[in-house]
Amino acid sequence: MRLAPGLLAALAAAIAPHAHAQKDQGLEIFIRPDKGYCIACHQVPAQAGPVTRSNVGPALAGARMRELGADRLRELLRDPTRARPDTIMPPFGRHHILDDREIDRVTEYLLALP
Amino acid sequence: MRFRSLRLALAVLLAGAAIGASAAGAEAVRQSIAARIEAQLKAAGADAATAAPAEASPQAAATPPAAGPTPIERGKVLWVRKFKDGRTLASCYPNGGRRVAASYPLYDSRLKRVVTLEMSINQCLKVHREALLEPTDPQTMGALTAYLRSLSDGRKVAVRVPAAAESHFEQGRRLYFTRFGQRNFACASCHVQNAGRIYADQALSAAVGQATRWPFIRANQAFTLQAQIRDCLDRMGAAPFGAGSDEMNDLEYFLTYLSLGLPLKPNTDRGQTTVKN
Numbered sequence: 558m559r560l561a562p563g564l565l566a567a568l569a570a571a572i573a574p575h576a577h578a579q580k581d582q583g584l585e586i587f588i589r590p591d592k593g594y595c596i597a598c599h600q601v602p603a604q605a606g607p608v609t610r611s612n613v614g615p616a617l618a619g620a621r622m623r624e625l626g627a628d629r630l631r632e633l634l635r636d637p638t639r640a641r642p643d644t645i646m647p648p649f650g651r652h653h654i655l656d657d658r659e660i661d662r663v664t665e666y667l668l669a670l671p
Numbered sequence: 672m673r674f675r676s677l678r679l680a681l682a683v684l685l686a687g688a689a690i691g692a693s694a695a696g697a698e699a700v701r702q703s704i705a706a707r708i709e710a711q712l713k714a715a716g717a718d719a720a721t722a723a724p725a726e727a728s729p730q731a732a733a734t735p736p737a738a739g740p741t742p743i744e745r746g747k748v749l750w751v752r753k754f755k756d757g758r759t760l761a762s763c764y765p766n767g768g769r770r771v772a773a774s775y776p777l778y779d780s781r782l783k784r785v786v787t788l789e790m791s792i793n794q795c796l797k798v799h800r801e802a803l804l805e806p807t808d809p810q811t812m813g814a815l816t817a818y819l820r821s822l823s824d825g826r827k828v829a830v831r832v833p834a835a836a837e838s839h840f841e842q843g844r845r846l847y848f849t850r851f852g853q854r855n856f857a858c859a860s861c862h863v864q865n866a867g868r869i870y871a872d873q874a875l876s877a878a879v880g881q882a883t884r885w886p887f888i889r890a891n892q893a894f895t896l897q898a899q900i901r902d903c904l905d906r907m908g909a910a911p912f913g914a915g916s917d918e919m920n921d922l923e924y925f926l927t928y929l930s931l932g933l934p935l936k937p938n939t940d941r942g943q944t945t946v947k948n
């Protein structure tokens with residue numbers, strides 16, 4: 558019992574960089590030309606990623622992402638043409654541009670947007 | 672006798688109607704796409720006006736002065752080079768090649784194929800038993816098109832789509848609007864549906880006008896329209912059509928007809944690098 562605070566602190570220390578790394582992975586997939594390259598079409602808030610003038614897709618904001626929720630976001634990333642057949646957004650999952658784990662990382666990144 | 676002349680008159684009338692209808696087909700397609708793009712550019716312009724200003728694009732930075740002869744100068748050397756039989760490329764074209772580029776690609780009714788400017792250069796080389804050139808090689812074909820098209824700078828695109836070539840125009844239109852490749856884009860996804868919007872910090876060019884500006888100069892090298900299209904297809908995650916293939920030639924035929932009446936502005940400088948993805 559007396560060990561608990563120390564253990565918690567150790568756990569927190571172990572988890573925190575990991576969580577941070579995962580968030581960075583989401584951003585990396587978001588901006589890499591050979592991965593999602595979401596940044597080419599979408600703007601994100603200045604604190605969350607590079608500042609661009611991209612406007613092929615809508616600008617992304619955290620409130621709207623959290624309103625959609627993780628499941629719908631994952632589904633949209635997997636195949637946005639199911640919800641909107643005429644969208645030009647690539648079907649990242651269906652066409653194997655990103656794997657499930659990478660889609661999860663991008664989803665987490667989007668949900669954490671300011 | 673009366674019947675025969677009547678039948679002849681009818682045949683002429685029908686043929687005339689068919690030609691009229693076909694020409695109208697390509698023309699109607701061109702006008703409808705031009706109208707879509709005009710509306711889209713207006714919308715994109717309105718967006719740009721309301722969007723927050725961003726930092727200047729690093730890609731917009733001035734290009735340092737090029738080293739060595741320009742592609743146009745290199746093309747001229749190749750253009751006047753004497754073949755083994757004493758003739759030159761210039762001898763294959765009317766007026767030595769002046770004011771001819773705006774008519775290409777053209778439909779060759781004997782070959783039943785679309786003939787691009789590059790193909791016409793290789794046809795000339797073949798007739799004179801010279802080695803053929805790789806259609807997208809910037810050093811040779813690129814430089815030659817840079818020079819040849821510079822001889823038509825400002826001339827208006829005058830490509831014709833005769834009735835017999837409608838199927839080639841239609842094939843080009845179909846390819847331009849078909850989504851393919853890993854990213855599931857069509858050419859039209861960006862250059863019709865989103866023309867003028869900003870992708871990867873650059874404005875997406877509109878389909879109308881695209882065929883007037885080539886070859887594109889990057890790092891003092893000339894890239895043909897087909898080289899550019901292959902680059903685009905590659906970034907779309909699609910296996911590019913071969914340069915000089917019927918698919919690619921039909922695509923260029925369609926795309927060039929969209930720019931009908933627009934002045935040629937060849938040898939546009941695109942800086943040192945290509946757009947990433």
